[in-house]
Amino acid sequence: MTRITRREFLEGAVLATAAGFTGIENGGRPSVEAAVAREKLPIAAVVTEYRNNSHADVIVGKVLEGWRQDGKAGPDLRLVSLYTDQVPKSDMSRGLAKKHGFPIVDSIEQSIVGPAGKDKIHGVLSIGEHGNYPYTKTTRQHMYPRRRFFDAIVAAMQKQGEIVPVFSDKHLSYRFSDALHMYNTARKLKIPFMAGSSLPVCWRYPALMLEQGVEIEEALAVGYGGLESYGFHALETLQCMNERRQGGEAGVGAVRAVQGKEIWKTEAAGKWSVELLEAAFNVLPPKQRPQRAIREGLAAQAAVYLLEHRDGFRSSVVMANGLTNQFAFAAKIKGRKEPVATWFRLEEGKPFGHFEHLLRGIEHMFHSGRPAYPVERTLLTTGVLDRVMHSVAQGGKRLATPELAIAYRPTEWGFANRP
Numbered sequence: 001m002t003r004i005t006r007r008e009f010l011e012g013a014v015l016a017t018a019a020g021f022t023g024i025e026n027g028g029r030p031s032v033e034a035a036v037a038r039e040k041l042p043i044a045a046v047v048t049e050y051r052n053n054s055h056a057d058v059i060v061g062k063v064l065e066g067w068r069q070d071g072k073a074g075p076d077l078r079l080v081s082l083y084t085d086q087v088p089k090s091d092m093s094r095g096l097a098k099k100h101g102f103p104i105v106d107s108i109e110q111s112i113v114g115p116a117g118k119d120k121i122h123g124v125l126s127i128g129e130h131g132n133y134p135y136t137k138t139t140r141q142h143m144y145p146r147r148r149f150f151d152a153i154v155a156a157m158q159k160q161g162e163i164v165p166v167f168s169d170k171h172l173s174y175r176f177s178d179a180l181h182m183y184n185t186a187r188k189l190k191i192p193f194m195a196g197s198s199l200p201v202c203w204r205y206p207a208l209m210l211e212q213g214v215e216i217e218e219a220l221a222v223g224y225g226g227l228e229s230y231g232f233h234a235l236e237t238l239q240c241m242n243e244r245r246q247g248g249e250a251g252v253g254a255v256r257a258v259q260g261k262e263i264w265k266t267e268a269a270g271k272w273s274v275e276l277l278e279a280a281f282n283v284l285p286p287k288q289r290p291q292r293a294i295r296e297g298l299a300a301q302a303a304v305y306l307l308e309h310r311d312g313f314r315s316s317v318v319m320a321n322g323l324t325n326q327f328a329f330a331a332k333i334k335g336r337k338e339p340v341a342t343w344f345r346l347e348e349g350k351p352f353g354h355f356e357h358l359l360r361g362i363e364h365m366f367h368s369g370r371p372a373y374p375v376e377r378t379l380l381t382t383g384v385l386d387r388v389m390h391s392v393a394q395g396g397k398r399l400a401t402p403e404l405a406i407a408y409r410p411t412e413w414g415f416a417n418r419p
Contacts (some may be wrong), residue, residue, distance in 0.1 A: 041122040041366055042080040044111040046149050048131035049086045050093035055129040055169055056084075057092065058355040063125075064100050067359075069351040075363045080119045083111040085145065086131045108149065112156035120162070123366035124153050127169040139389040141174035141228055150182045154189065165192035165369060167362045171232045171382040176403065179382040183375065194362060194371045196378035197233045199327060199344050200240035201361060202354035203416040205283065208329075208342035209244075212410065215334035216245040219315040220276040222328040227257075227303055227319060228389055234317045235305070235381040237327050237344050240410075242315055243377060248409035250311035252380065255387040256398040259303045264295065271306050272316035273332070279339040280318075280328035290323040297323045305388050306398075310405060357416045376408035 043063070047056040060082070066074035079102050084093050097104050105111045112121060128146035135142055146168055157163055166186070172179035172195050186193035210216070219242055223234025243249040258266050267274050274294065281289050290297050299322030307315045330341035347353040361372035383404045391399050 038076040038367060040076050040078040042078050042119045043123040043125060043366060044081045044083075044121045045079060045125040045127065046083045046108050046111055046153060047085065047093075047125075047127040048129060048133070048144065049088055049091065050082070050084055050096075051088055051090040051130070052092060053350065053352070055355075056127050058352045059127060059169065059359055060125060061096075062351070062356060062359050064096060067351075067356045068353070075359055077123070077363055077366060080121060081105050081111040081114055083108050085149075088132075108152035109156040109159070112153060113160045121164055123165045123167070123362070125167055125169075125362070126150060126153060129169050136174065139393045141386070141389050143174055146170075146173050147175075147178040147182060150185070154185060154191070157191075158189075163189060163191055165194070165365045165371075167365070168193070168195040170197060171195070171385055172378060173382060174228070174386065176383040176386040179379055179386075180403075183379050186375070192365055192369050192371055193375045194365055194373070195375050196381070197236035198346075198354040198358040199233045199237045200373070200377075201357040201413075201415045203345040204342045204418070205345055206342055207415075207418045208340060209414070209418055210241055210331075210333075210340075212244050212248075212412075213246050214244060216242070216313065217332040217334055218273055218276065218313075219329070219331040220273060220280060221315075221317045222277065222280045222324065222326070222330075223317055223319050224321050224323075224325045224327075225319070227301075227392060228385060231303075231305065231317065231319055231388060232381060232385050234319060234327060235384055236378070237329055238307075238315055238317055239377050239381050240373075241329050241331065242309075242313070243374075243408070243410045245313065247311060248407065249376070249380065250309055250313070250407050251405040252307050252384055252401050253310045253404070254308040254398055254400050255384055255391060255404075256306040256396060257303050257388045257391040258306065258396045259392070260300070262396050263298065263302065263304050266304065266306065271314070272304055272318070276330040276332065276339055276341075277318055277320075279330040279341040281324065283328055283330075283341045283343045284324060284326050285343075288324055288326045290320075292323075294323065299323075303392065305384070307384060310407075354416065361413060372413045373411045374408050376406055377410075380404060380406045380408075 045060045050056040063077045066072045126149045128144040221238035301321040303319045305317040327344040330339045364372045
């Protein structure tokens with residue numbers, strides 16, 4: 001089992017410089033570090049459901065069937081137990097259990113303490129995404145059981161007397177108080193802990209990685225889709241760049257989400273930059289760029305998230321529904337005349353290769369006991385997203401966020417096309 005000190009955990013989560021990215025580049029060739037033979041560590045997975053193209057499929061499926069889910073090379077991990085919270089008619093897990101010889105257990109506790117002898121687990125994948133779960137009444141936030149999963153995993157580890165790394169998929173919870181509980185519990189118990197989106201580790205064109213300490217004057221991310229479900233990915237796209245600015249991340253002091261006419265009123269008031277929006281669109285492939293004027297093209301479901309950081313920095317997310325279905329980033333850098341910008345490219349079909357690079361970071365943590373990048377990033381984006389959804393429900397009200405005084409620094413973990 002992996003055991004680390006509190007100091008080691010905090011260094012790994014916040015301040016340590018991670019080893020070079022061990023992912024594969026465009027040609028699918030593993031780096032030297034990735035090629036070193038290692039033991040396939042036994043792990044457990046706790047998922048909401050396991051069906052084709054679910055997050056369980058595109059993450060756990062790579063443990064079972066390789067990076068490309070084609071039976072070839074994969075991570076140095078071995079699934080030894082699986083808990084499924086729901087079993088839809090389209091469930092794949094039972095067939096995969098027969099094929100690969102792992103047990104499906106009846107409780108989260110059994111997934112952690114059930115494996116015996118050499119199969120004591122060395123890490124847990126907690127994937128609370130997809131499935132039939134309710135929404136909050138007012139804010140329409142999806143009530144996935146991520147805290148319930150985490151608490152049950154922790155209780156099982158405490159019962160067994162062994163602490164192992166945990167990865168929690170996407171934002172920590174729909175409710176920030178739950179996310180903070182999870183984070184504080186991990187720190188108290190010295191649990192190596194990661195969470196978040198695959199966007200920070202997907203392909204970037206151009207392969208932009210801002211230098212740590214760069215003076216960013218303003219930043220903007222483009223996203224699309226559901227304001228919560230995909231808005232989270234846009235916030236992670238934004239924050240993995242914001243955190244590299246001079247002084248590191250200082251936290252967010254206020255959040256506002258605007259729609260309709262307020263989008264352009266706030267732009268005219270200098271709250272966000274259409275220049276940066278255009279720069280972000282200009283790095284997209286021609287077919288993915290807006291095919292009509294920006295002002296006329298934004299759909300009714302579009303929104304702009306306005307973030308006021310505690311150090312005076314401003315950043316924003318444009319959920320550009322009606323204009324594009326891609327993610328991108330742009331920023332004004334002090335001393336540079338033109339904005340810098342990059343397209344965050346996803347593989348939009350099976351096996352959804354961006355999840356490979358998410359899993360490579362998780363694999364690193366499971367083997368080393370050190371998170372590849374700080375969970376504080378996702379603690380912050382979780383809190384911002386919660387406030388965004390409340391702002392939307394309140395007609396675009398500006399909400400102070402003293403609870404988001406979350407300061408941290410990034411690591412040097414890379415992304416798909418920049419090891």
